[in-house]
Amino acid sequence: MDGRKLAGAIAGELVAGVRITAMLMRNERKSSEPSEIANIKRAGLAKLGREVPSQEQLPDTREQVVIQGGHLLLSAAAGAAYALTTDRDAALLPSGIAFGLAFYGAMHWIVGPTLGLKSPEWRPDRTTLVMHTVNHIGFGLVTAAGAALAGHGSK
Template sequence: MNGKRMAGAIAGGLVAGLGITALMIAGERKSGKPSELADLERTSAHRLGVHPVPPADRLPDAAEQAVIQGGHLLLSAAAGAVFATTVEEDAGVIPSGMAFGLAFYAAMHWIAGPLLGVKKPEWQADAGTIGMHAANHVAFGLATAAGARLAARA
């Protein structure tokens, strides 16, 4: 395994994760409503028996935001590592990034989240939400693939 490629894929995943995090936090501030990540974290905390869980309509404070975004970035880094170990090194950035992003989206939003009971099934979402989630994950996959490619060539 190419260690540079692994590091690049993880870095690409983190960069994309940070971008999505920034969009989520900006959306919270604009709308005054907690992000989907906050909802996921609170549902997970409730299912794990963590008390107290903040009210669903309250914006996360700094400590809760650190937990939410820290978990999101850990998942982004882990996904980057999965990309590096499962995608051939000579795969094109655009096709491999798009395919990986869509596969990651399907795994998280269509399978894992609903099975774990931490989010409603994606098939119950409206078309705009599905499109936004798919686009975010494609961008994530492209950034991860690009990071892997750039680092492998360095």
């Protein structure tokens, strides 16, 4: 395993994760509604028998730290998965796009609905599907770029 590639992939995914965190929090404030990720976290807590805020209540600072911290940990794990599943010489565009789509498929189409944390991805409107797809392709590309940049010269 190339440690520089691993570190670069994790860093790239964290950069992408921070970007989406900022976007989610901005959209919460604009819409006055909790983000999808907040609702997913709350659904998980409810399944564990924990008390959760009402669906209309925006996350407070403590809840945001848990929500976004968990999202960034998932981002770091995704970056590590990219580094572990791609060749050192993987082309940036195809590997980044493929990884972003695979991660999107796994999380939004399989894991989330299977665990009952979110509605199946085929139910939302076209705009939501496009947004999720584009965001995850972006994640994949930033992850691949981070891995490529950090791994450059480590051959």
